[in-house]
Amino acid sequence: MSVRPWRDIARRKSRQIMVGKVPVGGDAAVTVQTMTNTPTEDAVATINQIRACEEVGADIIRVSCPTVEATQGFRLIAKAARVPLVADIHFHYKRALEAADAGAACLRINPGNIGSDERIREVVRAAKANGCSIRIGVNAGSLEKHLLEKYGEPCPEALVESALEHARLLEDNDFHEFKISVKASDVFLAVAAYSELAARTDYPLHLGITEAGGLIGGTVKSSIGLGMLLWSGVGDTIRVSLSADPVEEVKVGYHILKSLGIRARGVKVISCPSCARQGFDVVRTVETLETRLAHITTPLSLSVLGCVVNGPGEARETDIGLTGGGNGRHMVYLSGVTDHQISSEAMVDHIVALVEKKAAEIDAANAEAALQAAE
Structure with missing residues (x-):
């Protein structure tokens, strides 16, 4: 029994997935992520930015892959990276197939946004063949039209319903190696959505307050939102979204974890x-x-x-x-x-x-x- 029970955090029990060689969920340490903001087509610039983020402790790094040229650059980037990379796919399912073949450890997609059931099956086959996990990334700013019509505005129920709809598409294809995020710029909306989702599923959760702002304002918003969730035991991996150098995102992420006694570095x-x-x-x-x-x-x-x-x-x-x-x-x-x-x-x-x-x-x-x- 802890001699300081008021400091204990009872972490939510989740299943564990692998992002490359990094475990996420279960009893694994809460990981710190960031995302590059260089053009992915510029492999050298992107590798240099990844290297800087690796130096300050980034566990996982996300790279946007919106074009054929980007996924071509991603192949070189993935070979150079020392940490697993998440390929961020917007809507085109072929980018997911290309990124999986190019060395992505994880694909960030919303299965319902990439088209037909056959396209979803193709993405799942590519993920399985290449040992990729998937992140379902729900965002309050891009909710599906039918959910906005149903609820009238982004709300916790809408974000959770969207996440579970996407999850079912993967489960229906016998794919379970995925984590989920339900991000919002509004701290209260994000915390409520994550709390509800945590109660309804055991998949690992990726935390973030999206479009949080600049270095100071974004740090404050992220610290409040992520701190509330982590203190309540919710969250398996985090990204602090700042309009700043990605290196700063990693530093702030570690400061949040250190402040809560969840993880220490430096x-x-x-x-x-x-x-x-x-x-x-x-x-x-x-x-x-x-x-x-x-x-x-x-x-x-x-x-x-x-x-x-x-x-x-x-x-x-x-x-x-x-x-x-x-x-x-x-x-x-x-x-x-x-x-x-x-x-x-x-x-x-x-x-x-x-x-x-x-x-x-x-x-x-x-x-x-x-x-x-x-x-």
Whole structure:
């Protein structure tokens, strides 16, 4: 039993599918996705963007394939990518067939939008033959006409009904390797739709607040919507949709998961907003440390507080802590215990060195544990 039951998240039980070599759903970790925004026909530009997203931890990356030229470029892109790729197919079923043959790990389609039953069967055959999973992607902005006529406007019931209609088309063709999303730009609509869908099916769910906005506004909307769902145990994979560099989407996704204690990657920085009591420039120090520590992927925590009001308390909860003091001397904490002082001039370099050393120690201990478990 957890000693902190108020932090426990009872995750919804879902079936598990594979997106390439990455498991989604079941007891697998919640994965972080993004989508390229380069022309897919420009394979070099798209590969470069994928590489940048891989470096910050993207587990799965979606690539749009609206044309023949795009699926031709996708073949080169899929060979170069280190993470599984989802081919985003709009309406033309042949693009799905081409993308499956070109190396897609997953196809993003709405089966009901690609035409006849025979076309759906062709897509399913191609997916099975190439080991592709499928994502059913329902969006409040593109609901089917008959559902808009039935409900009058996008609503949770309409999104869920659309998702289940598409799901039945795949199930009728004996295909079950799929996940579902019911995205909306309205946070309340998205949360209500996902909550209802989660109660009515055990397929894994891909979370997103679509068209969320720019870096700041979109981060806030996504954090509220995805945070509510994840805290309630709903969600197996996420994408933060921002009008920004896809790299930022991945970073925000990990920050959301870290904030909820669902998944950790890199340094979790706990810092104060600063005030007149600060013993050093907290804002600039944190900005510098976040940049200098971006290469650390090992999960660990660092507190940076400008004075002794909350500093010692926060430091007791983190791997490394820094609290501002007087006369340009600041206290450093290791594993929650007061350890030594450091000057303002040497402070940033010193903290970076301590974090790198701690990360190396954690990595070595994990490697040793894995080795012992394998013996």
